[in-house]
Amino acid sequence: MTERLYYHDSALLEFDARIVATGNNDKSYYTVLDCTAFYPTSGGQLYDTGELGGIEIEEVIESDDGEIWHLSCEPTGEVGQILHGVVNHQRRMANCQKHTAQHILSQAFVRLFGFETVSVHLGEEYAAIELNELSVTNKQWRKAEDVSNNIVFENHRVVVKFLEGEELTDIPLRKKPNREGPLRIVNVGDFDYSACGGTHCRSTAEVGIIKIIGTEKMRGHTLVKFLVGVQALKDYNRHFEITACLSREMTCSADDLVEKVGKLIVDNKKFRGQVGQLQKELLPIRVQALVNTARQFGKHNVILAVIHDLDSKLTSSLAIQVATQINGVSFLLIDGRLIVAKAPECGLHAGKFVKQLGAECGLKGGGNEHLAQLGGADESFFEQYETVIERLVANE
Template sequence: MRELLYYQDVMMQQFTAQVVRKGKEDMRPYVVLSNTAFYPTGGGQPHDTGKISHFAVVDVEKVDDEIRHYIDGNIDALEDEVRGHIDWARRFDHMQQHCGQHILTAAFVELFDIPTVSFHLGTELVTIDIATAQITNEQLAQVEKRANEIILENRPIETKWISKEELSSYPLRKDVSVDEDIRLVIIPHYDYNGCGGTHPTSTGQVSSIKIMGTEKMKNNIRVSFVCGNRVLQQLAMRKSVLSDVARQLSVPEESAAEALRKVFNDTKATEKALEDAKNQLLEYEAKGLIAASREGVVGASFENRSVQALQKLGRAVVSQLDEGICLLVAENEDKIQFIAARGSQVNKSMKEISGAILPLINGKGGGNDAFVQGGGEKHLSAAELLEEMKKVL
């Protein structure tokens, strides 16, 4: 392990190696080299990409004792000696994020004795789950400040291979999971951690750390953050969004939050007023239907009216018609829907109506003796279905 090129020189971007073996796994061609600077997926860090000769390296995995480079192309065309080229932008980003995680995790332990239980390096955000049920904004600010102090001090980052017997000589942040090929990543007088990932040679290369948010994950807290160039990318994205919002609100950026809050409040007030107006119109519509009804039966058919609207109108009718029944039907695109409701002084079960008409439309419905609703296929028009409902009465 310790002889691998990405451990010998973490800053290596190109290398020459011999092809040891070619093969396929699940129809994916791969090549094994005599040595490699391509980092395989592991320890929460994604694999490197790049090129071997002129073939794109799309995945790198450690399988048993060999590192397989999965390539896009015909592996038979590879010569015995090849040249590897690392996608350095991707690799350095991963190094910044992984090292930033070490620094941030150590800050949580140093300041509040809160350990990290898991780590994920995503394409946009990095997350750690910390072993606590709650964390305050003040604590997060202190941790972020301490992490950035360590970065600004530009401390060296050392790596060291040790034996299991030597472990007790180092103040490790957590126990290591292997008994041999133990690799420590050390930020002197700050963090000592067993890790097989790639890291820059000094903390200053991480550039900066910014905590983006938190969320509760069972009994832990998930902390999202970014490091290095990703801080600038997130800043640029948020600046663009804020500028757009401020422009649409016609206010300076620093006033956008308050202006947006006012828009939300005004919208809620408008929506409430509109809902009140709709309810009043519904009451008037219900009175109109009652006035036009015969023998205590209110019946009406509609087009493009939701079953929710039918339910509201039906309830408005029977609330004003204790000894009456309301039958409403609506055609909506490729389906037909209905409601049947009774007044408080009516004994007839509305289930009799739904039970009789649902087979006519191959439909489904639900409800109780006082109120039913349902829908199905448009084998009948709304007016025809309404007549069938009246026949049951």
């Protein structure tokens, strides 16, 4: 069985090891070593990457029999060969920050509100804990965030010990383990004690900062998403740039942005209502302008047009009125939707027609006898649509 060097030293990034087994599957080669500092995906934490004998290690997994497989696109060597391994420092540090932060945040929710963590996700884009609570308020998670960051800033040591039996009696574990025998205990100062096999920071100061970015309901529980360390800093910089840009455009300070944008939203709704009313009043003029462009495909009068300045509801009304005026069928394209309307006396069935048209043009949609539409239409292909429409309508 491979000796897991990261159990004893999460900061170990280089090591030498002997190959004890190799193999391959459909996608990659795998290497098994007598010892490794590479962490395999486990317990919600992502795998390490790096190099083994100069060959890039793209993923690390644990096999069904408990061996650690180092996956690569090419063989790393032969059984018995000694290789030098190098773990990617940036990825390892990010994983350590997330995992240590998770322990701190989980304990904060327990101490403050009695909310227990039932699952963990330490992903690429964000980290998250699933709490056994249906609802977590903004006030609650902000309090947990404050307590967690105080622990970070106090620079507590993170210590790893292997304990068993009576040695565990006086250890206030946050969650009782399901198995017996020696346990790897990670304690964050005197704040949190947890049985854990993951990699961690050497002190809470290395976490940097913990920033909760949102919550969502999941399976009757609450998922709390957070960012840590460098990832949190990058997110702050992104939001800072957005805020600074908006402040310049709105000619106001960041503190006044919410009020000013709120006023813009109110004004925009008012103006949109006024524009909508004007468009309704001008609709008869639009109808007549389109009627003047009518053509005949076979025995049917047809209008085809691209509309840019109406909403879909008004465009549907326009399509119906135009089709009625010419006693035929209209095809109006707006915002990726091709709206089809036909006059009551027109023999063409709009719903059935769009199925034929959609099948030939790679579009999907539906409707009833008088009004139907297709989604995913591209204005740049309008001439191609027109060619297909002319042929299909002429055959009706």
